[in-house]
Amino acid sequence: MIVFLMAMREEALPLIGYLGLQRSKQPTLFPVFRNGDTWLTVSGVGKVNAAAAATALFHVAQQARDAVWLNVGIAGHADLPVGTLRSAHTVTDRASGARWYPPQVLLAGIASSPLTSVDTPELGYPDESLYDMEGAGFYPAALRCSTAEAVQCLKVVSDTREHSVEHLSPRRIGELIDAHREAIADTGAALREATDSLRSARDTDPDVAALLTRHRFSVTQQRQLTRLAQRLAVRAPGQPLIDEAVARARSSRAVLRALQQRLDTLPMQLRTG
Amino acid sequence: MIYIEDALGGHPRAQRILARFPQATRVGCARYTEVFNPRAQNFRLQKRDPALLLAHKHRRLVLPAPPGYGIGGTHNYYFSHMLNCVYDCRYCFLQGMFRSAHYVVFVNYEDFATAIDSTLARHDGDHCWFFSGYDCDSLAYDPVTGFAEWALECFARRPRAHLELRTKSTQIRSLLAREPLPNVVVAFSFTPAGAHAALEHKVPSLNKRLAALRKLADAGWRIGLRFDPLIYSAGYAADYRQLFEQVFAAVPGSSVHSVSFGAFRLPRDFFKTLVSLYPREPLFAGPLDTAAATIGYRNDLEAELLDFCEVQLRDRVNADRLFRCLP
Structure with missing residues (x-):
């Protein structure tokens, strides 16, 4: 602007x-x-x-x-x-x-x-x-x-x-x-x-908004969700945020856990793409 | 653009630096802090075209080095003739510490000498270490600052004082122009090729730095090797093994004064600032323990990385010259 x-x-x-x-x-x-x-x-x-x-x-x-x-x-x-x-x-x-x-x-x-x-x-x-x-x-x-x-x-x-x-x-x-x-x-x-x-650079995945409407996230959890989404977008570009495990999650905590688990399994590359 | 503190007036070192930039717009200010680090500045934008600030350092000229920063000495201090760096390393804590990316050069070097003398006087008879590459690269801006020539003269007259010049640069002319000093170590920092390409923007290539290191070693200078921060990646073992082979092949063992290594770590607040500046940086999206007060790799990965590198380095250098940097 x-x-x-x-x-x-x-x-x-x-x-x-x-x-x-x-x-x-x-x-x-x-x-x-x-x-x-x-x-x-x-x-x-x-x-x-x-x-x-x-x-x-x-x-x-x-x-x-x-x-x-x-x-x-x-x-x-x-x-x-x-x-x-x-x-x-x-x-x-x-x-x-x-x-x-x-x-x-x-x-x-x-x-x-x-x-x-x-x-x-x-x-x-x-x-x-x-x-x-x-x-x-x-x-x-x-x-x-x-x-x-x-x-x-x-x-x-x-x-x-x-x-x-x-x-x-x-x-x-x-x-x-x-x-x-x-x-x-x-x-x-x-x-x-x-x-x-x-x-x-600060734009967040639109799926974050979708998850926020599905579950009740505390303010701290909202921040964690946003950052996890950013980290996943960098580590696994092009992959949807809401995969099977996240879709199955029944609470905000379960969503965060599923995202963190996915992040932990990704190999660490210093360059994207 | 060059900002100059009004009180510097005709300071000869300031005048020499100004003479190198005859086309630059000169702007006076009462104190450099009016320009450097006020609120609402963006390090990332300023890094595109940083200005130069010429200033006078009034207080806290020599400070105790953080614990774990030493290389075998008992009394460790640091001093900064400059704030910020011509390079743009994504892991650098300066991005989190300062809001401004401008280069600040404190031209009153002689006051640093006075402060060094006061520090030495507090440790009567003992040797003291002074690290110059904490808030800047010691040599990268040397053609402008003339710092190395002054520092070498200063430490040549103070045998109880030991100086570490820490650099990623190849600016070694002033060192080669004189006889090596036994109380000066020229320390080069390295990361593997992949990390260098991805994270160390504007830093000279590994081969150029190894060539500079070799020249200094051949001239008789004592060399420090710094593998700090260690950067984790999927292929870190092969990357670091290759790096160590290249570096130790370039420098004769007899020239190596010290080798230090330490994992990537940042104070929590600095890390948050870096993430807000570069949210899409893979380094910050990596396997980090983001809940801790000091942000670093997850404990298991950090231990794995440190242990691997320590084993590799022990094969190449005596234990009494190898130092693990503490967080």
Whole structure:
């Protein structure tokens, strides 16, 4: 799953079009757009809005763990060329001094910069940081929903010392994001592939659900059943979980015993398949 | 990406390391722990492209080695100039211990020397062992860290201190560049070919490591052989017999300082983390006693594996140089 969080509608429109997103009909606190497992929300400007929108979307989007969370938007910078796309390798909340370090392990091809989130537009650009108003609200909120590698801020330089923010029109904002829509979507897809691999590795055999409805398993036994099913899937790939012995079992304990006995008879190979 | 603690400033070793990566983005931080090991990090994802962290080690520079880690010495300690490893061995406890796969290099080596001196002073007149390959591979990242050159100089001046460099690498240039030291053992870890292929990702081939080992032995260095962890598989007996034949054929008996072996074991919490990272790893789906506080092979299989290997090793090395690692 990918979640895009954008502050302004003008920033969001290019991605909404490119990704074929439709306005969600669900009642939501913030506007939500969706196409399959790709979600986008428009938070409004500022840290509080960004944090609230991330939290709200987490609940709207089935509370999926290990999703990709991208805060995409425009940012100021002292002297980078207008239109430059950067990821944030640090996110600093100027007001509190809090700082986060998004791991840049899956962002090949996009150069990175520090990002400072401010409460009012920064017009002096005092250092080499990108300046925005959402990153430090978005990042800690999204970090509660996913793993740090999949939570990133992607910013397009919109204003600099030589190109004042005052001349930034809604149309120009849209153009700046639109110019990078492919790179942004590709980054999301690459991150999703990585996080999907984590999730698919944890998928459990559908027969586990069937067994859970047939017998009463305690919480501990449910965990044991899930792990036994995983181990059997690795040691004897392709073989059904419910064989004759398991089908005959009359209790949860007997099911676990039958599975453990089957596991114990399998030869140990260090490679599957 | 290289993260550097702000306080390191112009530390010469940090500067030397940075100079090796002129294209890398440099990011300052107050303490490396801001980047390394905070919550919500995934070791498996980070292992795809780990960053380098340059840091200063402030406390606990030299620590007592876990019981059962020694090779005949009475006083055993370890120290870590680095956290994490360039290799990706599926059985490695570091995956369970750390949330981050980034490499942390503590550049204040001289403070390790001071801590080693303090440790030696506590054991007046006695010899002490210092193991350097506990939280990392001692040599694998040596072209970057320059650790071996420093460590050899350090231990050359401290004859009461013994050093074990433990490695799976072939980075032996700094050892070959100088005369061997009687108080240094270069220990190589091995598993059979099948386990190496399945579990020791990015580790140089057995033949390359045996060639490195041979060069060191020929140069006069004392060699340690480490068969730890022992990995169980259906054909373990034939696999280990072949491995022992290959390894002992490559190194003259007179060069072998010590041989140690021990079964695959992990603390329960580390094991749970590893399973959540790699639920489809056959090693973790194997015949393990998952109810115990320390996860290892079922008692009967572990005893069978250990006893078989001990018999094989006793045929090849004197008992006074053979050590069974305790759990």
